[in-house]
Amino acid sequence: MIEYISSNEPTIRLGFFIGTLVLIGLWETVAPKRVPTVSKIWRWANNFGVTFFNTFLLRILFPLLAVGAAAAAAENGWGLLNLISLPPVLSIILAVIVQDFVIYWQHVIFHRVPMLWQLHKMHHADVDYDVSTGARFHPIEIILSMFLKLAVVFLLGPPVVAVIIFEILLSSVAMFNHANAGLPKSVDRIARLFVVTPDMHRVHHSVIRREHDHNFGFNLPWWDYMFRTYTEQPSAGHDGMTIGLNEYQDDRKQSIFWMLALPFRKK
Secondary structure (H helix, E strand, C coil), X not given: CHHXXXXXXXXXXXXXXXXXXXXXXXXXXXXXXXXXXXXXXXXXXXXXXXXXXXXXXXXXXXCCCHHHHXXXXXXXCCCHHHCCCCCHHHHHHHHHHHHHHHHHHHHHHHHHCHHHHHHHHHHHCCCCCCHHHHHCCCHHHHHHHHHHHHHHHHHHCCCHHHHHHHHHHHHHHHHHHCCCCCCCHHHHHHHCCCCCCHHHHHHHHECCHHHHCCCCCCCCCHHHHHCCCCCCCCCCHHHHCCXXXXXXXXXXXXXXXXXXXXXXXXX
């Protein structure tokens, strides 16, 4: 099974991406949480346009992505998990948790370092919140994130399958928790003990600074609880809250070119 996953990684990841996008898209359509303020077709075309551009750019710039780096680390015995003997299942679980922990802190740092915030604010400038927001990141942020992932892989030495699982989780759960939908309150209360839910992460996209500087988790919610960056609900409620950044509320028709130039604009 592990050999099959490793050898068919691109197809499996693409399948999960498309499958999750279709399911979340249907969920949003059938039971939307908020009324969109901008054409969904326009936003999807531009948000996913950035995603496809980022994927193309990574393939050009990096001879090895995270999965290839994990294979190289395993072959050469690099990284902590390649130097100690653990049961394979334990190694996979531990590697997924460590990678998620690193991405949590990457997210925190991109909020707190002004130069990095200039890049990350493209993600927050979206004036609506739906599945496409979860894939909307500036190319330079994606490149910096890939450097960090590669460093983690070479230092940790995670099993190849653990990196594949984490990459699938990162994209799939990000689309889930950016959904313009919500779970029933009783279900959400339990679910957010184990995974970041749409209502939990939506707080992070509030125009109120103290709210968008909380709920940093993408997959696991534990880090927000542990490091006291958790806010349960937006102060204005999910129906009344304003999504995005105050300074870009008038820039509602955000093209892909507008987004790419955003970090370099003066406001």
